[in-house]
Amino acid sequence: MAWSYIFCKSTGRSLNINVPMYLALLIGTIPDFDIYFFFAGSYHGAYTHSILTWSPIFITLLFIFRKIAIPYLIGISVHFLGDFLTNEIPFLLPIIGTDFGLLLGNNAYYAALLEIGALVVATFIAYSNGDLRSSMQVLPKNMLSFIPLIVLVSLTLLFASEFNINLIQHGFQGLSISLISISHIILALFLTLSAFCGLYAMISTKFLIKNRKGLIA
Numbered sequence: 312m313a314w315s316y317i318f319c320k321s322t323g324r325s326l327n328i329n330v331p332m333y334l335a336l337l338i339g340t341i342p343d344f345d346i347y348f349f350f351a352g353s354y355h356g357a358y359t360h361s362i363l364t365w366s367p368i369f370i371t372l373l374f375i376f377r378k379i380a381i382p383y384l385i386g387i388s389v390h391f392l393g394d395f396l397t398n399e400i401p402f403l404l405p406i407i408g409t410d411f412g413l414l415l416g417n418n419a420y421y422a423a424l425l426e427i428g429a430l431v432v433a434t435f436i437a438y439s440n441g442d443l444r445s446s447m448q449v450l451p452k453n454m455l456s457f458i459p460l461i462v463l464v465s466l467t468l469l470f471a472s473e474f475n476i477n478l479i480q481h482g483f484q485g486l487s488i489s490l491i492s493i494s495h496i497i498l499a500l501f502l503t504l505s506a507f508c509g510l511y512a513m514i515s516t517k518f519l520i521k522n523r524k525g526l527i528a
């Protein structure tokens with residue numbers, strides 16, 4: 312999510328396109344939505360991680376939305392790059408079924424460095440473009456932070472339950488994995504705070520409208 316935010320926002324900025332924070336975070340997780348289909352026998356990291364599968368979608372989106380689509384397509388592409396660096400993905404499916412990747416994720420220190428590095432850079436960008444401040448304000452639009460939050464939590468829980476991973480035991484095994492888990496927790500907490508700011512704004516706005524109606528009646 313953090314890498315997607317960095318690249319989506321940076322591309323958006325250079326193209327003069329405002330990408331909302333929740334979308335910049337969310338867009339990079341879309342290839343992992345195959346996790347939601349485990350119940351239907353879907354494999355994680357197969358067709359949703361193939362550039363060939365995505366090409367017609369990318370071309371259609373570029374054709375319809377032109378320049379506006381670019382930051383979002385970059386956000387999705389960054390997911391492939393991240394998985395290529397840390398893992399292996401079959402990005403030429405269905406033509407070639409071979410997995411390609413550098414498997415840097417096998418080295419917990421590289422994985423932690425990539426994860427923490429992304430969070431630090433994303434925080435810096437969010438601070439400089441005002442996203443950090445506005446996401447902590449009592450504004451109804453911050454309700455949208457619930458979307459990446461729900462996606463982050465649900466994907467983690469579904470993945471863990473499919474592969475029988477005990478998150479508490481596995482997530483804090485050694486310094487590097489603990490750092491990765493902590494960076495996920497920080498992101499989840501940040502999104503929770505932002506979402507509750509939005510929820511509070513919505514509730515107080517409705518309360519104000521109700522009170523005003525009461526006064527008029």
Ligand SMILES: [Zn+2]
Pocket residue numbers: 342343356360390394
């Ligand atoms: Zn992936």
